[in-house]
Amino acid sequence: MNGQPAAAPAPHPFTLRLALGLAGVLIAALASGLNDRVTDMALADIRAALGISYDRGSWLIAGYQAAEVAAMMIAPWFAVTLSLRRFALGVAFGFGLMAALLPFVTHYPLFLTLRVLQGIFGGALPPLLMTVALRFLPPPLKLYGLSAYALTATFGPNMAATLTAFWTDSVGWAFVFWQIIPAMLIAMVLIGWGLPQDPVRLERFRQMDLFGMLTGCSGIALLILTLSHGERLDWLSSPLICAMLLASVALLTVFLINEWFHPLPLFRLQMLSRPNLTHGLLTLAGVLLLALSGSALPSAYFSQVDGFRTAQFAPLALMIGAPQLLIAPFIAMLLNLRWIDCRWVLSCGALLMAGSCLMGSQLTGDWARQNFWLIQVMQAFGQPMMILPVLMSATSVVLPPEGPFASAMFNTVRGFSSVAAGTLVEWFLSHREQFHSHILLDGAANRSWLLRAGSSEEASASVPLLPDGSISSTENIAHFSTLVKHQAQILSISDSYLLLIAFALLLILLTAWLPKRVWPPQTLLQQPVITKPGI
Numbered sequence: 001m002n003g004q005p006a007a008a009p010a011p012h013p014f015t016l017r018l019a020l021g022l023a024g025v026l027i028a029a030l031a032s033g034l035n036d037r038v039t040d041m042a043l044a045d046i047r048a049a050l051g052i053s054y055d056r057g058s059w060l061i062a063g064y065q066a067a068e069v070a071a072m073m074i075a076p077w078f079a080v081t082l083s084l085r086r087f088a089l090g091v092a093f094g095f096g097l098m099a100a101l102l103p104f105v106t107h108y109p110l111f112l113t114l115r116v117l118q119g120i121f122g123g124a125l126p127p128l129l130m131t132v133a134l135r136f137l138p139p140p141l142k143l144y145g146l147s148a149y150a151l152t153a154t155f156g157p158n159m160a161a162t163l164t165a166f167w168t169d170s171v172g173w174a175f176v177f178w179q180i181i182p183a184m185l186i187a188m189v190l191i192g193w194g195l196p197q198d199p200v201r202l203e204r205f206r207q208m209d210l211f212g213m214l215t216g217c218s219g220i221a222l223l224i225l226t227l228s229h230g231e232r233l234d235w236l237s238s239p240l241i242c243a244m245l246l247a248s249v250a251l252l253t254v255f256l257i258n259e260w261f262h263p264l265p266l267f268r269l270q271m272l273s274r275p276n277l278t279h280g281l282l283t284l285a286g287v288l289l290l291a292l293s294g295s296a297l298p299s300a301y302f303s304q305v306d307g308f309r310t311a312q313f314a315p316l317a318l319m320i321g322a323p324q325l326l327i328a329p330f331i332a333m334l335l336n337l338r339w340i341d342c343r344w345v346l347s348c349g350a351l352l353m354a355g356s357c358l359m360g361s362q363l364t365g366d367w368a369r370q371n372f373w374l375i376q377v378m379q380a381f382g383q384p385m386m387i388l389p390v391l392m393s394a395t396s397v398v399l400p401p402e403g404p405f406a407s408a409m410f411n412t413v414r415g416f417s418s419v420a421a422g423t424l425v426e427w428f429l430s431h432r433e434q435f436h437s438h439i440l441l442d443g444a445a446n447r448s449w450l451l452r453a454g455s456s457e458e459a460s461a462s463v464p465l466l467p468d469g470s471i472s473s474t475e476n477i478a479h480f481s482t483l484v485k486h487q488a489q490i491l492s493i494s495d496s497y498l499l500l501i502a503f504a505l506l507l508i509l510l511t512a513w514l515p516k517r518v519w520p521p522q523t524l525l526q527q528p529v530i531t532k533p534g535i
Contacts, residue, residue: 021194280394349385
C-alpha cells in the first residue's frame, strides 16, 4: 500500500533573514552548476597538469556527472530526514572541501575518487533550491523563487565559458576548482543564519527506501557512464558499454517497480497521472536539448572551424548568461499576471528558439562573432520563456508535502537530460560530419576537372591539381583537405540547428495537447488547484 506523504512543516513567515537563507541556497546551487561546466571546459588544462591521457580525463567528467545525477535522486529525502538546514550546510561544506583538496592531488585514482565525492555533494545542492522555493516562499513570490531555480539552467552554464577562459588563460588551472570556495563560504553563512531549523526526523530511517536508493542510484549512474563513453568506445561494439547499458536498464526497471509500491519512495510515480507534471518533465528535457543551440553549436563552430580558444567564444555565451539576472525575474512578473497563460509564453519561447536555430542553420565559413549576436539575444529570451512556464505549470499540481518527490523527479530528469542532450548532439555532429565529408570527397572525385589549375603557378588550396591531374604540392593538397573538413563541420552544425527546430516544434505541439491551464500562485486561494482525487 502506498503511504501518504507526511504533513508539511508549519509555514514560516517570510522575513529578510529567511530571504538571505534562500539566497545562500541559490549561491550554492549556482556554484555547483558552474563547477560542473567549468571543469568540463577546462579538461585539457586539467589533463596537462595531471599528465593523463584523453581517455583517463574523460572518466573525470563522466564520474562527476554520474555521481551528481545519482545524488539528485536522494537529496530531497535526506533533506527532509536530517533537516533542510543541516543537510544543506553539510553538503555545501563537503563540496567546498573537495574543491580545496583537488588541485593538491596528483595521484590519478585519488583525484578521480575526490571528483566523484564532489559530484555527490554538488548534485545534492540544486534539488535543495527547488525544495526551499516551494516550501518557504509565499504565493506572490513563488514564481520569483522558481526563476532563481531556472538560473541554474540558464545563467550558470552560460557564464562558465567566461570563467574558464579567465582561470585557465590568466590565473591558473587550480582556480577552476578553487573559484567556488568563496561562494560556498558565503552560502554556508547565509544558510546557517537564515534557514529555520526543522526537527531531525530519524524515524524516517525505519521506512527508508534503501533498495530503491541502491538500484536507482546505481542504474542512473551506469546509464550516465554509458552515454558519456558511448561515442568514444563505439557504442555496442564495446563489451563495457553493452554491460553497463544492460545493467542500467535492469536496475532502473527494478527501481521503478519498487517505487510504485514502496510506502516512502524517492519518486512518487503516481504523481505522473497529472498531465501538467508529466508535461513539465518531458518539456524540461526538451528545453535542455534546445539550449545547446546557444552554447554547444556556436562553440563547435568557433573551436573546430575557426580554431578559437574558449576566451574568444566566451562573449557569445555571456550574451545569454548575464541578462538572465534581469530577464528571468521579468518573465516571472509576466507569469504572475492572471490574464497571461503560461502555455502561450512557453510556446512563444519555443518559437524564439526555433527562429534562432533557423538563423543558425544559414551558417557559412564566412561567419564571425557578430553574425551570432541576434541568435544569442533570441536565446537569452527564449530559454527562460520556456523553463519558467514549465516550472509554474508542473509545480501548480504539487501539494506542499509532495515537494520532495517533485524535486527529486525534476532534478533527476534535469541532470540526466543535460548529459543525454550533449551526447545526442555530439553523436549527430560526428555522424553528419562523416556523411558530408563522404559526399564532398565523392563529388570532388567525380568532378576532378574542377580542381585542376590552368598551370602550376595558378594551383592553390582550392584548385590543388595540375592540368594533368597530378597533385601540385603537398601543402596545397593538405590545405584542400582542411577546407573539405571545415565545410563538412559547417554543414553538420547547420544540420544540428535544423534538428533542434524539429524538437522545438514538437514541444509546441506537446504544450498544445497535454497540460491544462494554471493560474498564478497568489490566486490559488480563489482558484482550486488542479489535482486528481486520491493522489
